[in-house]
Amino acid sequence: xxxxxxxxxxxxxxxxxxxxxxxxxxxxxxxxxxxxxxxxxxxxxxxxxxxxxxxxxxxxxxxxxxxxxxxxxxxxxxxxxxxxxxxxxxxxxxxxxxxxxxxxxxxxxxxxxxxxxxxxxxxxxxxxxxxxxxxxxxxxxxxxxxxxxxxxxxxxxxxx
Numbered sequence: 366x367x368x369x370x371x372x373x374x375x376x377x378x379x380x381x382x383x384x385x386x387x388x389x390x391x392x393x394x395x396x397x398x399x400x401x402x403x404x405x406x407x408x409x410x411x412x413x414x415x416x417x418x419x420x421x422x423x424x425x426x427x428x429x430x431x432x433x434x435x436x437x438x439x440x441x442x443x444x445x446x447x448x449x450x451x452x453x454x455x456x457x458x459x460x461x462x463x464x465x466x467x468x469x470x471x472x473x474x475x476x477x478x479x480x481x482x483x484x485x486x487x488x489x490x491x492x493x494x495x496x497x498x499x500x501x502x503x504x505x506x507x508x509x510x511x512x513x514x515x516x517x518x519x520x521x522x523x524x525x
Contacts, residue, residue, distance in 0.1 A: 370423040372398035373513055376447075377430035377440045377461075379403045384430050388510055397517055400424060422450060425520045426457045428513055430506060433463040436474075436481045441488050448492060451499040457516045459501045461509040462489050 373392065375385050385401055392399045400420040404413070421427060421443065429444050431437045444460055451458040462485050466478050492502050501516070503509040 370419060371425045372400045372420070373517060374400045374402075374420045374424035374427040375430075376402060376417075376421065376427060376443065378432040378435050378437050379409075380435050381406060382432055382434050384432055384506055387506075388428075388513070391510060391514070395514070397514070421447060424456065426459065426513055426516050427451070428509060429458070429460045429462075430509055431460070431462040431485065432506075433465050433467045436466065436477060438481065438484065441484055444488055444492065448495060448497075448500050452495070452497050455499065457499050457501065457520070459503055459509055459512050459516065460492055461503040461506055464489070 373388075375388060378384060379402070382403070385403060389399060389401060391397075402413070402417045402420070427447050427450075429440055429447065431440050431444075441462075444458070447458045450456060464482065464485055466481050489502065492500060501512055503512055
């Protein structure tokens with residue numbers, strides 16, 4: 366998909382996750398451009414990193430939905446860079462972090478799951494303390510979608 370920069374970037378949990386489906390349907394219905402970095406499982410290559418980095422750095426609104434479906438350590442790490450970028454460049458970062466990991470993960474990886482839950486709490490606390498109007502911590506995926514549309518419409522109105 367050829368998505369222009371300055372769209373809404375849909376970052377966060379990938380793998381087999383379908384959280385983006387509702388967002389893309391709503392954005393399409395409202396003619397909101399978006400960038401979806403998720404590709405079919407097993408098809409992502411390091412060559413795709415450059416385009417992702419461009420969107421992460423340049424999209425007006427960047428979302429991070431960190432669901433309970435995967436450990437998402439990469440996404441958790443990327444939120445720090447994204448928060449700094451939003452504060453320095455006047456873009457927006459909206460984040461939803463599930464406080465838990467899916468029930469099957471603790472059975473197979475109890476130590477990693479504990480570390481992941483702790484990391485999620487730590488990142489959530491740091492984001493909440495930033496005290497920046499450009500970094501918004503959301504309470505649910507529904508809240509993330511609603512807030513993204515409010516912010517998008519606000520930034521679009523400023524462009525007129």
